[in-house]
Amino acid sequence: MTHSAPVSARRDLADAPLLVAARGGRPARTPVWFMRQAGRSLPEYRQVREGVPMLQACLTPELVREITAQPVRRHGVDAAILFSDIVLPLYAAGVGLDIVAGTGPVVADPVRTAADVERLPSLDPEQVAPVAEAVRLLLDELDRTPLIGFAGAPFTLASYLVEGGPSRNHERTKALMHSEPRTWHALLEKLADTTLTFLRAQLAAGVDAIQLFDSWAGALSLRDYQEFVLPHSRRIFAGVAEVADVPKIHFGVGTGELLGSMRQAGADVVGVDWRIPLDTAVRRLEGAMPDAPPPVVQGNLDPALLFAGWDAIEAEVRRIVAEGRAAGGHIVNLGHGVLPTTDPEVLTRVVELVHSLEG
Numbered sequence: 001m002t003h004s005a006p007v008s009a010r011r012d013l014a015d016a017p018l019l020v021a022a023r024g025g026r027p028a029r030t031p032v033w034f035m036r037q038a039g040r041s042l043p044e045y046r047q048v049r050e051g052v053p054m055l056q057a058c059l060t061p062e063l064v065r066e067i068t069a070q071p072v073r074r075h076g077v078d079a080a081i082l083f084s085d086i087v088l089p090l091y092a093a094g095v096g097l098d099i100v101a102g103t104g105p106v107v108a109d110p111v112r113t114a115a116d117v118e119r120l121p122s123l124d125p126e127q128v129a130p131v132a133e134a135v136r137l138l139l140d141e142l143d144r145t146p147l148i149g150f151a152g153a154p155f156t157l158a159s160y161l162v163e164g165g166p167s168r169n170h171e172r173t174k175a176l177m178h179s180e181p182r183t184w185h186a187l188l189e190k191l192a193d194t195t196l197t198f199l200r201a202q203l204a205a206g207v208d209a210i211q212l213f214d215s216w217a218g219a220l221s222l223r224d225y226q227e228f229v230l231p232h233s234r235r236i237f238a239g240v241a242e243v244a245d246v247p248k249i250h251f252g253v254g255t256g257e258l259l260g261s262m263r264q265a266g267a268d269v270v271g272v273d274w275r276i277p278l279d280t281a282v283r284r285l286e287g288a289m290p291d292a293p294p295p296v297v298q299g300n301l302d303p304a305l306l307f308a309g310w311d312a313i314e315a316e317v318r319r320i321v322a323e324g325r326a327a328g329g330h331i332v333n334l335g336h337g338v339l340p341t342t343d344p345e346v347l348t349r350v351v352e353l354v355h356s357l358e359g
Contacts, residue, residue, distance in 0.1 A: 009139075009204065009206035010208065010244070011139060011206065011208065015028070016031075016078070016144065016146045016208070017029050017030070017078050018031040018033070018078045018079045018209070018331060019208060019247060021329035021331050022209060022249070022268055022269050022296055023247060023268070024294060025329065029078075030321060030354050030357060031078035031079065031332065032331070032332035032333065032350070032351050032354040033071075033078055033080075033333060034077065034334050034338050034347060035081070035251075035333060035336060035337040037071035037077060037081065038067045038068050038070055038080070039067075039338060041340055041341070041342040042070055042074065042344055043344075044070050045070055048063060048066055048067060049067070055085065055087075055098070058084050058085050058088050058131070059088075059092070059130045059131070060130065061130050061134040061137055064084070064130075065134055065137040065138050065141055067083040068081070068083045068134070068141075069138065069142060071347075072142060074344060075347050075351045076348070076351050076352075077145075078145070078146070078331075079146045079148050079208075080147050081147075081211065082135065082148065082149050082202065082207065083134075084131065085105075086105075086151070086156060086157065086160075086213055086215065087105045087157070088131070089128060089151065089194050089197070090157060090194065092128050093120075093122060093123040093124075093194060094121040095107070095120065096109055103165060104166040105160050105166070107160060107161055107164045107165060110163065111162055111187060112162065112172070112176065113183065114180070117183055117186050117187045120187075122193060122194065123193075123197045123198060124197070125197055125201050128197075128198055128201050129201075131198075131201060131202065132201045132204065132205040135147065135149070135205035135206055136205050139206050146208035147206070147207050148210065148211050148249070149203065149209070149210045149211075150210060150212070150213060151195045151212060151213070152195065153212050153213060153214035153229075153232075153236070153250075153252075154188040154191035154195060154229070154236070155217050155229045155232075155233075156213065156215045156217065157191045158173060159216050159219075161187070162187075169219075174220075188228075188229070191232070192232045192233075195212075196240070199240055200239070200243050203240065203243050203244045204243070207246070208246060208247075209246050209247040209248070210249065211248075211251060211271075212237070212248070212249070212267070214229070214251070214252040215251075215252055216252070217252040217255055218253050218254025218273075219254070220258070221257075225258050225261055226261055230261055230264070230265055233250070233262075233265040233266075234264070234265045237250075237266025238266055248267050248268045248269070249267060249269040249270075249271060250263075250265060250270055251270075252273075253273050253336055254275065255273070256272075256275055256284075259281055259284045259285055259288070260284050260287060260288025260289070261288065263285050263289055264289060269297065270296070270298070271297075271299055271300075272297050272299035272300040272335065273300055273335035273336055274299070274300050274301065274302035274303075274305075274334075275335070277323050278297050278299060278323035278326065278330070279323045281297055281299075281300075282294075282295055282327045283326075285297070293328055294327060294328025294329075295327055295328055296328050296329035297327045297329075297330055297331075298331040298332075298333045299320070299332075299333050300320060301316055301334050301335060302316075303334045303335065303337065303338060303339050303342070306334075306338075306339070306342050306346050306347070307342070313350065318353075320332065
């Protein structure tokens with residue numbers, strides 16, 4: 001893959017509200033999109049996904065194009081996010097895993113030793129060629145709407161590999177981290193390579209921004225994050241920047257204590273969950289990098305509040321937009337993903353409300 005490829009593939013969307021806000025500019029309107037917006041809350045999604053396993057769907061370009069575009073058509077959101085899965089690059093590389101309904105990713109042979117790390121397969125760009133093809137199809141489909149590519153960060157991927165699946169306490173992961181630090185860092189270096197290969201394939205195909213999900217990093221103390229995770233996430237953001245000048249978004253759940261370090265990893269935009277107000281998050285981000293431009297934040301409506309009735313939802317959206325004015329830029333989003341039983345009409349109304357408010 002040549003590093004010059006992304007420049008020719010990418011559309012000129014300099015005035016797109018999401019990209020303007022992500023770069024700290026003042027967009028024509030406050031941009032809004034939702035994590036997990038292309039998914040189980042949409043009846044049209046359930047219809048096209050019927051009978052197709054998740055990871056197979058993620059490697060079927062026409063299906064990825066359709067699912068990714070559905071929330072743009074329905075809600076009028078300011079960005080599409082590539083329909084994919086955090087563990088897809090591991091699966092594509094040949095790691096034995098499956099996504100089990102009601103559980104999540106389950107790994108056939110968990111990674112627990114240095115030998116296990118050594119055996120982990122590397123990802124070849126050809127193994128995710130269907131994803132790159134889906135991106136190319138979407139560039140025509142989306143017209144002027146930016147497309148966000150994404151990947152899972154090394155810590156979150158490692159937690160699935162070490163635990164063998166989702167975990168509440170991450171006890172095996174933390175034990176490996178502290179008892180075998182050399183093995184741990186070797187594992188994260190390998191996963192950073194995989195993540196970079198996956199993101200570079202998306203960038204070469206033309207995505208307009210990327211988001212790195214460190215979904216479970218909030219399980220860590222700040223000290224552990226800085227020692228065991230930050231160097232590897234930093235290498236990914238630096239590697240992306242070498243390939244293309246696109247906004248880089250970083251997000252994790254429960255990461256209020258880690259926000260400053262997540263910005264230091266190289267993120268242009270830091271996603272904030274609902275546990276702390278956006279203006280508080282902005283102060284923490286400024287404190288971590290006082291000489292940097294004003295921080296840009298994404299978030300942070302509690303997904304559960306979408307069930308509270310419109311008056312409560314409207315009040316929360318207005319509050320969040322007001323708090324976001326403390327930042328150098330604000331992209332409205334949820335504090336985590338859309339819950340499966342969310343009424344899609346509520347999401348559409350939230351988009352309309354955000355677009356009606358002064359940025």
